[in-house]
Amino acid sequence: MPTTFKESKFSDYGSKWKPSTHCYPKKNHNKRYQVYNFTRAYRSWFIPYIKSRIQPDKFRPLLSFLYTDLNCNLDCPYCYSRNKHKEGMTLQVAKDAVDWLQSVGCRVLAFMGGEPLIRKDFLIELTRYAVGKGFFVYLPTNGILMNEAFIDEIGKAGISVINLAVDAVDRHKGIPKYLNRIKSQFQYLVTQQQKYEYITFFNINITKHNLKDVKALTNIAHDHGIATDYHINEPPQIEYEHFQHGQNGAWITETEFQAVDELVDWLIQKNIEGYTMVNSVEHLNAMKLFIRRRLPPWPCLAGKSSMIIRLDGSFTPCMELYGSDEDWGNIYEGHNFDPNILSRLKKNCSPNCLSTCNFQVNHYSSSLTFSLQWLAKHAYSSFLGVS
Numbered sequence: 001m002p003t004t005f006k007e008s009k010f011s012d013y014g015s016k017w018k019p020s021t022h023c024y025p026k027k028n029h030n031k032r033y034q035v036y037n038f039t040r041a042y043r044s045w046f047i048p049y050i051k052s053r054i055q056p057d058k059f060r061p062l063l064s065f066l067y068t069d070l071n072c073n074l075d076c077p078y079c080y081s082r083n084k085h086k087e088g089m090t091l092q093v094a095k096d097a098v099d100w101l102q103s104v105g106c107r108v109l110a111f112m113g114g115e116p117l118i119r120k121d122f123l124i125e126l127t128r129y130a131v132g133k134g135f136f137v138y139l140p141t142n143g144i145l146m147n148e149a150f151i152d153e154i155g156k157a158g159i160s161v162i163n164l165a166v167d168a169v170d171r172h173k174g175i176p177k178y179l180n181r182i183k184s185q186f187q188y189l190v191t192q193q194q195k196y197e198y199i200t201f202f203n204i205n206i207t208k209h210n211l212k213d214v215k216a217l218t219n220i221a222h223d224h225g226i227a228t229d230y231h232i233n234e235p236p237q238i239e240y241e242h243f244q245h246g247q248n249g250a251w252i253t254e255t256e257f258q259a260v261d262e263l264v265d266w267l268i269q270k271n272i273e274g275y276t277m278v279n280s281v282e283h284l285n286a287m288k289l290f291i292r293r294r295l296p297p298w299p300c301l302a303g304k305s306s307m308i309i310r311l312d313g314s315f316t317p318c319m320e321l322y323g324s325d326e327d328w329g330n331i332y333e334g335h336n337f338d339p340n341i342l343s344r345l346k347k348n349c350s351p352n353c354l355s356t357c358n359f360q361v362n363h364y365s366s367s368l369t370f371s372l373q374w375l376a377k378h379a380y381s382s383f384l385g386v387s
């Protein structure tokens, strides 16, 4: 039975938001769906994780991001990860990348961009290919190009997660990703979740403009039994020629510090109450230090437990360093992730970066107990986040 879509007027959440009075709603997920999520996470996350513990010196990334396109149908003010009119990854490079990842023991593949749905047929074919090779495949999207036919096809191809990026409930100036814009897609996505056995969640970037909306979106997700994943808006680590919004990227300034602190405390409270969130309490707390530029260096595992494959098949450790000039290797010649170079690099970049993905990878893989918690959360709550 598909999940029942709870009819709600999103605008009500946006303008007259009130805290939810029921903190542990019964999620409408059936047993089969939960067992399937557990088994899939066990195979693609836990087994590779255990192998990486047994052979810590072997290069065995747990998670990889594949940039299929840098082009995008939107122009979010904070986004330096898109570059219009650039040729996307070819299907041959994409399949070779999957083969290479399989050969180094990785079983989690996240598409990245740009907007991956710019090429739907390409995505469907690639998803089918990667799922056939045993990968857990994750699709982040702004959802605008999604329609029912695509959801059905990507569902049949075996997608594991669809991560819907939304920053607000209603239209605001400078926020192109808002839920009411993709209401029908969201509705269909949620109702088909158990049929195709994928997981849906919201991906929300906390900026200076959407602090109230973050709460509203969190409650909408909770009321629909889906998880949330938060980023804190980060200026780029590297200067990008094509990035035109340098001064106007909705970056958080001193004026918003108190409001961000209150929001973070509210999110932590919801996390403790049982709202399903990808972010650990530790990561949420670190946001307060990050916005004040007081974050101490932290043990990022980019280039070891996670990695990026660019459009041409070359490597880089993380999204933040997409434009890195260093030669980190490629799918045809292997990797050059030198631990000494990475460690020197991270002393400088980690205090200016709060990568949601790498912070969680570090948290959940730092001990067997945390990784077991990760697995249990899958079974109970059906979430997973890698962005």
Ligand SMILES: C[S@@+](CC[C@H](N)C(=O)[O-])C[C@H]1O[C@@H](n2cnc3c(N)ncnc32)[C@H](O)[C@@H]1O
Residues within 6 Å of the ligand: 072, 078, 079, 080, 081, 112, 113, 114, 115, 116, 140, 141, 142, 164, 165, 203, 204, 205, 231, 232, 233, 234, 235, 236, 387
């Ligand atoms: C680059 S987008 C690519 C996939 C898709 N187009 C989307 O918007 O989800 C992936 C994620 O990066 C986040 N992101 C982009 N620029 C960011 C920034 N400056 N700081 C924090 N997160 C950012 C977005 O919010 C989005 O959720």
Ligand code: SF4
Residues within 6 Å of the ligand: 072, 073, 074, 075, 076, 079, 080, 081, 082, 113, 114, 115, 142, 165
């Ligand atoms: S965040 Fe995603 S939707 Fe927005 S411009 Fe970047 S790639 Fe496009």
Ligand code: SF4
Residues within 6 Å of the ligand: 237, 300, 301, 302, 317, 318, 319, 320, 321, 345, 346, 349, 350, 353, 354, 355, 358
């Ligand atoms: S801390 Fe990690 S994720 Fe952030 S820029 Fe440095 S290497 Fe990349």
